[in-house]
Amino acid sequence: MKLKGDPSTTRAMNRRLILNLLRQEGARSRADIASVTGLSPAAVTFVVADLIEDGLLIEGKTVVGSAGRRPIPVDINYANGLAIGFKLMVGSVECVVTDLATNPLGSLRVKLSDSDPDHIIATLAKAVPELISIVDRPAAKLAGIGVSMPGVIDNQKAVCIRSNRYNWDNIPLGPMLAELVDVPVWLEDDTNAYAIAQQLFGLGRQHRNMAVLAIGVGIGCALVFDGKLYRGANGAAGKFGHSSYEENGRLCECGKRGCLMAYYAEPAILRTWREATGHNETDSKVSLMAALADREPRAVAILEEAGHGIGRHLANLVNITDPEVIVVGGEAVSFGDALFGPMRLTLGKNTFRAAPPMLLDWEDNSWARGAAALVTQKLFDFETSAGNAAPLSKPALWSA
């Protein structure tokens, strides 16, 4: 007999089919689920009962209208659990606690005094009870923790293979944190985690093929092909910001010279602005935003150049991967049309077919919600890849 967690069983596939339908479409009756999925009514009844028993689905109320009793809808039991998301940054961690649909219920920002792994892991473990205490849901259990950080990640083992920003090599962050907090911990590259959140509940919900561009401290691009995140052979796919922009140019954090992100990630844009105006470091974003609002020519030109520069590389990516949409997030979204106007223009000029729509994500907490989405994704078994490892320990919800 195959185990419950084996993703290749018919039972696991039927569970995934029903959960994904409800995630995309909202509550449905058993009869609707059968007609949309093509499963037999008996199979739907069986799988739904199983998912209700596991606490993953919940029955709605019977509606009695003029046409008599309507069938009882079932929906995903998003309120039954909590997920914590940690987005590691230089000097601080953005922390969020969400329900299982990644709706934020509370957030914190904690400081990091250095990038020593033991210090960071201890800081994360300390934040867990603090986050739980700000949510007033005594019945909801913590289902797990998702951690996102920039780097090359082995997401199955929850190990950071290499992070330039922290100068880490082979740090088993997931297992180390799981030992302290006693819930499953998942680790993912920050842009990939962000893409998973967009795919599950965000702008990518209805799209099977998309590129997710994140412009913040770096420039990353996650790729979703046929509904599945593409990680590459070494977990290093999507390092878009390290495309060569100028030979022997500015030094990049990766140690090479001339990478795209050394020019057009947000800190690099701010550096160009400071060099052009002599503004000091602490007010450079504020002063650039104010100058953009006044259409100050130097500010407009800097963002135009960035838009064209990123757009040209993005066009290459579109020509190679043919996404339905490009979802864009990260701190640089706040530059708005000053950056994305020129980017759309250059993209349109350089793509083989008409350029796909660029959808900007303006939500707060997007990065940390992305980390929390790692929990939802694994808990609900949304990932279709058969190669994904089981959680590091049994999720709290399943032990109920």
Ligand SMILES: [Zn+2]
């Ligand atoms: Zn680089």
